[in-house]
Amino acid sequence: MQNKEAKTLVKRGLWKPAEDLILKNYVEAHGEGNWALVSARSGLMRGGKSCRLRWKNYLRPNIKRGRMSEEEEDLIIRMHKLLGNRWSLIAGRLPGRTDNEVKNHWNTHLNKKCHLGKRKAMESNQHQNHHNENDNDKSQKLRGGSCNNSQPTCGANPESTSEGLDVVMNIVEKEESSTVTNNWMGDTKSFIDYVIETPLVPPNNTTFVFDDELDVAYLDSFVLFETFECDIREETYSQVEFSPW
DNA sequence: AACACATTCAACCGCCATGTA
DNA sequence: CTACATGGCGGTTGAATGTGT
Numbered sequence: 001m002q003n004k005e006a007k008t009l010v011k012r013g014l015w016k017p018a019e020d021l022i023l024k025n026y027v028e029a030h031g032e033g034n035w036a037l038v039s040a041r042s043g044l045m046r047g048g049k050s051c052r053l054r055w056k057n058y059l060r061p062n063i064k065r066g067r068m069s070e071e072e073e074d075l076i077i078r079m080h081k082l083l084g085n086r087w088s089l090i091a092g093r094l095p096g097r098t099d100n101e102v103k104n105h106w107n108t109h110l111n112k113k114c115h116l117g118k119r120k121a122m123e124s125n126q127h128q129n130h131h132n133e134n135d136n137d138k139s140q141k142l143r144g145g146s147c148n149n150s151q152p153t154c155g156a157n158p159e160s161t162s163e164g165l166d167v168v169m170n171i172v173e174k175e176e177s178s179t180v181t182n183n184w185m186g187d188t189k190s191f192i193d194y195v196i197e198t199p200l201v202p203p204n205n206t207t208f209v210f211d212d213e214l215d216v217a218y219l220d221s222f223v224l225f226e227t228f229e230c231d232i233r234e235e236t237y238s239q240v241e242f243s244p245w
Numbered sequence: 246a247a248c249a250c251a252t253t254c255a256a257c258c259g260c261c262a263t264g265t266a
Numbered sequence: 267c268t269a270c271a272t273g274g275c276g277g278t279t280g281a282a283t284g285t286g287t
Binding site: 048 | 282
């Protein structure tokens with residue numbers, strides 16, 4: 001980087017239609033990549049990152065704008081429950097939508113929706129718990145699905161205590177340590193182990209039941225929980241594998 | 246009409262991973 | 267091995283816009 005001086009020369013703020021046009025023409029002529037060069041050669045006084053972002057989020061062909069459909073929202077919610085704030089992965093399953101758009105939509109619409117929905121669920125749960133208070137020890141089902149993010153999610157929300165939910169768990173991404181090769185999204189090396197952390201040590205052969213069943217039609221080749229049945233080890237966690245088809 | 250407050254979303258920031266010299 | 271450039275990601279900010287009073 002060429003120090004502060006260069007930084008102050010870089011234009012910031014909202015993109016004007018004329019700038020969009022310049023960027024679009026340049027990328028269509030020269031192709032994507034080398035964004036530092038793009039900004040220098042096209043005459044745009046924008047940072048390379050800014051150009052890349054603008055192209056990726058708005059100028060790229062096949063970008064879908066406008067309201068999210070019910071199906072899209074539903075998919076986002078389900079995927080978020082599985083993956084947490086992995087916006088680029090989620091967006092990858094929504095043709096024409098960008099990670100930024102998905103993230104914004106989540107933060108402004110769906111997050112609230114989930115919290116509201118959850119509150120309702122908790123209320124009805126409390127009703128039920130009243131009934132089942134004494135006999136739910138062994139038939140306890142573990143609910144969860146949040147990944148390692150600090151933001152609340154609608155699946156197993158770090159904010160929530162065990163009230164309302166039977167057991168609170170987090171799925172935490174471990175360092176890649178598996179020997180299994182992953183073809184997921186074309187990535188051949190970064191297979192990820194997910195660890196479900198739970199404050200409780202459930203009985204052996206406990207079956208994890210998620211709030212929603214995975215909709216395979218939605219997920220297509222993306223991810224599949226190979227199994228929901230996990231061996232509970234002596235430690236306070238067990239493993240769930242995400243695997244390609 | 247004017248103001249305050251709330252909401253939305255485009256853009257930026259900082260960090261991390263990867264590639265290359 | 268190290269340093270640097272680049273790209274990608276998630277979190278955050280703040281201007282624009284909408285809504286209520």
